Amino acid sequence: MTGLSVSPFIEEWLDAITQNFEFVQTFEQPSNATPKKRAAKFEYRHSMTTPPPSTLSGQSRRRPASPTKWQRFESEDGNNGEIGWLEGNDDQTPRSNVSQRLPNTNAPPIPFRGFSVPSITPSQSPSLVSGSSNQSPSVAGSERSQARSGRTKSPVKSANSLWALDLPVIYTPMGDDAVQMLPGDVKDLFRSIEEITMDHLEVIPSEIRKDVEAIIPRAARKDDWFRNAQKSPAAHHETPEDETTYPRSHKPQSPLDISLHELDLLRDIGNKSKNCEIRACAEVTWNMLVHQPLFEHALAGHATVQAEPALTAKIMAPFSPATSGRGGGRVIENKMVDFCFTLWLNEGKPRQLEGDDSASSTDASLMSAIANRVWAQPPDAQSVNQTGYPPLQFAPIACNIETKTSTAQQGGQLQLSVWTAAWYQRILKLVPDGVAQHGIITLPLLHIVGHDWRLSFACWRRDRIEIVGELALGDTRTLLGLYTLVAVVRKIGDWVATDYRRWIEKVFLE
Structure with a gap:
């Protein structure tokens, strides 16, 4: 099947599920124990358990397993400039504690077929992380260092x-x-x-x-x-x-x-x-x-x-x-x-x-x-x-x-x-x-x-x-x-x- 004939197939499937589709956006407050948990998640509930099988290929395509990842961590003295490395789990994506970025809440919502999602402004949404959402990474790192040491400098x-x-x-x-x-x-x-x-x-x-x-x-x-x-x-x-x-x-x-x-x-x-x-x-x-x-x-x-x-x-x-x-x-x-x-x-x-x-x-x-x-x-x-x-x-x-x-x-x-x-x-x-x-x-x-x-x-x-x-x-x-x-x-x-x-x-x- 060519790329031109795939598009109508997808259009028919989307039109069929629109009436039975509900979009729910929830926010979760990350805990100190799991600082890298995703701040926002999207749940999709619909009557169709799985989409119709595609006839593009008779064999399933499996993503190759990721190699062992490595996780950056902050040095004990709170110096963000010093980087250490720890071996992480295969199923975890490594992220830097220093350069994590929050979702852009001012960006327009992603349009979906058949319904609209109200825009969420920073003043309306709950805080995604402890502290101010516009806090710089260096300040956050300093506060984490102080929290670990228990001593205010x-x-x-x-x-x-x-x-x-x-x-x-x-x-x-x-x-x-x-x-x-x-x-x-x-x-x-x-x-x-x-x-x-x-x-x-x-x-x-x-x-x-x-x-x-x-x-x-x-x-x-x-x-x-x-x-x-x-x-x-x-x-x-x-x-x-x-x-x-x-x-x-x-x-x-x-x-x-x-x-x-x-x-x-x-x-x-x-x-x-x-x-x-x-x-x-x-x-x-x-x-x-x-x-x-x-x-x-x-x-x-x-x-x-x-x-x-x-x-x-x-x-x-x-x-x-x-x-x-x-x-x-x-x-x-x-x-x-x-x-x-x-x-x-x-x-x-x-x-x-x-x-x-x-x-x-x-x-x-x-x-x-x-x-x-x-x-x-x-x-x-x-x-x-x-x-x-x-x-x-x-x-x-x-x-x-x-x-x-x-x-x-x-x-x-x-x-x-x-x-x-x-x-x-x-x-x-x-x-x-x-x-x-x-x-x-x-x-x-x-x-x-x-x-x-x-x-x-x-x-x-x-x-x-x-x-x-x-x-x-x-x-x-x-x-x-x-x-x-x-x-x-x-x-x-x-x-x-x-x-x-x-x-x-x-x-x-x-």
């Missing part, structure tokens, strides 16, 4: 939001005598950094003075800018030609070559930072091209200090700053930072294996003490820090860094504050006896906005965290600013390897 919109924390975070501007405002564990660090930033004392190696004067003419009158060769942090003794060691390397060895290499590197970083500003690059581009290379260069001489990118390091639930209902929520919205300076022991390995002499026995012993304390914690809290991010699991954080572009200046201090408050919560729970005896050390905080770098200090005052700042450090616009930043980062690295390490040894070993 409140966003951090200003510094006033930090007062609502159970352990409040308070900002205090640096006065004329900032040293008197700081605890004793960072007074010397602050004095040395202040001298560097104010007077640029000994930030440039003297071996390349003529090169620098060609770039910065006023450097000819600034003897204090240049440090002696023996004070260079990267200076090495030259190897006599008859004592060549193998394998050979093109890495600079002499103080002059090392200084020239640093000059070339900093000029390159400066050019890239200007290019990032001109092209309005994103944060991640600044971090890759400017900040990470500068950190790695400045800390190259510190074997036990690591600059760790932390863009994906999330705060674990037990250490999320809590408000006990103040400020409209019970848990402050978690914030992440861009980098952390950490105490890097035993190459990050929690234990020293037999025959492994890559790290000193002192470093291995301290790392073992940290790892044993971490492994003794509950499963959801096994980290020396406030995050379960693997590179930070056994490396104590000593300095937090948040970067922002010049077009997004707001929020950097708030992110640093929430992240740092969570770190204090972690330390209080991890080593309560050590804290009771030795207190909690002050943490330096770096806030980078575009080219400009600023320093503040998070001070533990037992009933609050006081952040004292900010001190302008330097910038990446000029060569002098870059040399100044390198000198500051090296001072912080010295402090991490000495004062901070001594505090870690006290709270974990005594």
